[in-house]
Amino acid sequence: MRPVLRSPVGAASAVLLCLLVALAVFAPILWGDRAAAIDTDALQQGPSSAHLLGTDQLGRDIFYRVLVATRLTLGLALLATVIGVTGGLLLGSAPSVLPRWAARIVTSAVNIAVAFPGLLLALFFAVIFGTGTVGAVLAIAFAITPSFARLTQTLTASVSGRDFVKAARVCGVGRFRLLVRHVLPNIAEPLVINATMAAGTALMAVAGLSFLGIGVQAPSYDWGRLLGEGLNRIYLSPAPALGPAIAVVVAGLAFNLFGEAAASLAGRRQQQRQEPVTHESVVDTSAGGLLTVRNLHVTFPGGVRAVRGVSFTVQDGEMVGVVGESGSGKSLTALAVSRLVEHPGVVSADRLEFNGTPLARTSDRELGTGLAMVFQDPMTSFNPALRIGRQVAEVSEVHQGLSRRAAFAKAVDRLRAVRIPEADRRARQYPHEFSGGMRQRAMIAMGLMGEPRLVIADEPTTALDVTVQREVLRLLARIRAERSAAVLLISHDITVVAQTCDRVLVMYAGRIVEELPTSELFTSARHPYTTALLAAVPDLDTDRDAPLAVIPGRPPEPGEIARGCPFAPRCPVAEQKCRLEEPSLVSVDEGHQVACWKLDAELVEAAVGGAR
Structure with missing residues (x-):
C-alpha cells in the first residue's frame, strides 16, 4: 500500500475513497433527519444558501439526501462486487481441481458468458430477479462473474506450469491444497487490483439500474434514484441532477484510479523482479545401475518425437554429464526420468528403473526423497x-x-x-x-532435505557469473563425495562437464550420439558433432584475430527430423548413406559408444579442423 500511496494518482484516489467511506459511515447519523425532513413550504426549490442543491417534490434537501445515499450506494456496489468476485474466483479456479471433463464444461460456460456485454447481462438478470435492491445486486454480481472467472483461469494457467507447482505435485500435494497454497497466493495481487476496479464498475451499474427504475425502490434511495428524480426538471434547475451525477462520477473514478495506480506499480515491480532465463537440460547413459533407462521415448500430439530411443545407466556415486544444443532433448529426458512430463506428452520406455524399482509403478511416497532435481531457473x-x-x-x-x-x-x-x-x-x-547463486544453493539444499541417491542438476549454473558457477559445481562435487550420491549434470558448457564429470553423454535431435569417459573427451571424441562442439570452445591458444568457430546451420525441430542422420545437413564428412539411414549407437571401445557411419577419428578431426 505504501508505494501506491506515494504516487499522486494513488494518493488522490485513496483520499477520495477514505472520504466516501467516512460519508457512508457518518452521513446517515449526522444528516439522516435533515434528509428525511419534509417542508411543504419549500417544494422543488432551486439552489439557495439554505438548500445548496435545492429541494425535491416534498421539500426535502437534495444535498443532504446525496450525502446520506452514499451508504446505500457504496454498500450495494461492494456487496455485488464481493458476490461477483467470489463466484468468478470459484468458477475460474474450478478447472484446476475438477476432473478434466467437468473442467471443460465449466470453461465452456464461462467462455459463452464472456461473449455477452456486461451491461446486457446485468439487464438480463435484472429482468429475471425482478426490480428492487436484491435483484439489482444479484444482476450486477452475475454480470461481473464471467469476466472475473476468465481472468482467474488465465492467471491460474500461467502459474500452474511453473516448476514450484510441479515440485509440489511430486511431493504429493493434493489439487485443492495446491490451488489454495501455491497458485492463488501468487495471483492474489492482480485479482485484488481487478476487484477494486470492478467495484467502480459495480457502483456505476447500481446507479444505472436505479436510474432506469429497476434498482432501489422508494422509500429507499441511492444516487441513481436521486439522479432520475432530478433529471425530470433538469431544464428548470440542473442542480438536483448535477449533485448525484458528480457523486457517481467521483466515486467511480476513485475506485478505478486506485486500481490503476496499484496495477501500474505491480507491473513495474514485476519487471524489476524478472531475471533472464536460458537454456534447457538433462539425460544420461550406461547399463544396469542406480538409474537404468532403456529405449526411452517422449512423444507429443501430431507424432512429434522429442526424445527418441535414449538408453543409459547411472551408477552409484557416479557423476555423468549431458551436453548438447538447445532442443536436443536433454531437459525432456530428465523430466521423463523425474516423472514430470505432463499431458499431452507421453513417456514410454522398455525399462525405466530407479534403484531396481520401475518408476512407472512406484508412487511418490514410495519413491521418497531418493531422487532430487535441481531446476535451471530457481526464481x-x-x-x-x-x-x-x-x-x-x-x-x-x-x-x-x-x-x-x-x-x-x-x-x-x-x-x-x-x-x-x-x-x-x-x-x-x-x-x-x-x-541468483544463493537461490541455486537453496534449491540444492531442498534436494538434500532427504537422503538423495541421485541428484539431477538441470543447468545449475545458468545465468550465474563464473565465481558463483565454481561454488555451485564444488558444492555438487562435495555432495557426491560426502553422501556417495550420483549426479546427472546437464550443461551447455562441454568444458565444465569435462572438468567435473566421469562420463559425458552427447545428445542431438532427441537421442544420444556419443558416450565416452571425460578423460578421453579431448583426445578420442569420434562423432563429428562432439568434435564440432569442442572446436567451438575458445581457449588460450585461439587466434583472436580469426572469427570464432561455429557449427553451421541449426538443429532440426522435433517434428522436422527426416530420414538419415539428423546431423547430416551440418556434417562436413556426411556421405549419401548418412542422408538415407540413421546410424545406431555402437561400441567402439570400452565405455565409448558412437552413432556415426564415419568412425575414422582421423578423418573426422581432419575434416572438422579444416572447416574451422
Whole structure:
C-alpha cells in the first residue's frame, strides 16, 4: 500500500475513497433527519444558501439526501462486487481441481458468458430477479462473474506450469491444497487490483439500474434514484441532477484510479523482479545401475518425437554429464526420468528403473526423497509467495513426517550446509531477497532435505557469473563425495562437464550420439558433432584475430527430423548413406559408444579442423 500511496494518482484516489467511506459511515447519523425532513413550504426549490442543491417534490434537501445515499450506494456496489468476485474466483479456479471433463464444461460456460456485454447481462438478470435492491445486486454480481472467472483461469494457467507447482505435485500435494497454497497466493495481487476496479464498475451499474427504475425502490434511495428524480426538471434547475451525477462520477473514478495506480506499480515491480532465463537440460547413459533407462521415448500430439530411443545407466556415486544444443532433448529426458512430463506428452520406455524399482509403478511416497532435481531457473522453481525456509522444510514434512518446527530446523541446517550465510535469518526471507547463486544453493539444499541417491542438476549454473558457477559445481562435487550420491549434470558448457564429470553423454535431435569417459573427451571424441562442439570452445591458444568457430546451420525441430542422420545437413564428412539411414549407437571401445557411419577419428578431426 505504501508505494501506491506515494504516487499522486494513488494518493488522490485513496483520499477520495477514505472520504466516501467516512460519508457512508457518518452521513446517515449526522444528516439522516435533515434528509428525511419534509417542508411543504419549500417544494422543488432551486439552489439557495439554505438548500445548496435545492429541494425535491416534498421539500426535502437534495444535498443532504446525496450525502446520506452514499451508504446505500457504496454498500450495494461492494456487496455485488464481493458476490461477483467470489463466484468468478470459484468458477475460474474450478478447472484446476475438477476432473478434466467437468473442467471443460465449466470453461465452456464461462467462455459463452464472456461473449455477452456486461451491461446486457446485468439487464438480463435484472429482468429475471425482478426490480428492487436484491435483484439489482444479484444482476450486477452475475454480470461481473464471467469476466472475473476468465481472468482467474488465465492467471491460474500461467502459474500452474511453473516448476514450484510441479515440485509440489511430486511431493504429493493434493489439487485443492495446491490451488489454495501455491497458485492463488501468487495471483492474489492482480485479482485484488481487478476487484477494486470492478467495484467502480459495480457502483456505476447500481446507479444505472436505479436510474432506469429497476434498482432501489422508494422509500429507499441511492444516487441513481436521486439522479432520475432530478433529471425530470433538469431544464428548470440542473442542480438536483448535477449533485448525484458528480457523486457517481467521483466515486467511480476513485475506485478505478486506485486500481490503476496499484496495477501500474505491480507491473513495474514485476519487471524489476524478472531475471533472464536460458537454456534447457538433462539425460544420461550406461547399463544396469542406480538409474537404468532403456529405449526411452517422449512423444507429443501430431507424432512429434522429442526424445527418441535414449538408453543409459547411472551408477552409484557416479557423476555423468549431458551436453548438447538447445532442443536436443536433454531437459525432456530428465523430466521423463523425474516423472514430470505432463499431458499431452507421453513417456514410454522398455525399462525405466530407479534403484531396481520401475518408476512407472512406484508412487511418490514410495519413491521418497531418493531422487532430487535441481531446476535451471530457481526464481521460477521457488514459490515467490512463500519464505525460503518454509519451502525447503516442506520436503521433510511431506515425505518424512516431521513437525513444522522440526522440519524448519532441518531446513536451516541444510541451508547452512550449502554455505548460505546467516542461514537462520535467510530462511525467513522470500526468494526475491536471495541472489541468483544463493537461490541455486537453496534449491540444492531442498534436494538434500532427504537422503538423495541421485541428484539431477538441470543447468545449475545458468545465468550465474563464473565465481558463483565454481561454488555451485564444488558444492555438487562435495555432495557426491560426502553422501556417495550420483549426479546427472546437464550443461551447455562441454568444458565444465569435462572438468567435473566421469562420463559425458552427447545428445542431438532427441537421442544420444556419443558416450565416452571425460578423460578421453579431448583426445578420442569420434562423432563429428562432439568434435564440432569442442572446436567451438575458445581457449588460450585461439587466434583472436580469426572469427570464432561455429557449427553451421541449426538443429532440426522435433517434428522436422527426416530420414538419415539428423546431423547430416551440418556434417562436413556426411556421405549419401548418412542422408538415407540413421546410424545406431555402437561400441567402439570400452565405455565409448558412437552413432556415426564415419568412425575414422582421423578423418573426422581432419575434416572438422579444416572447416574451422
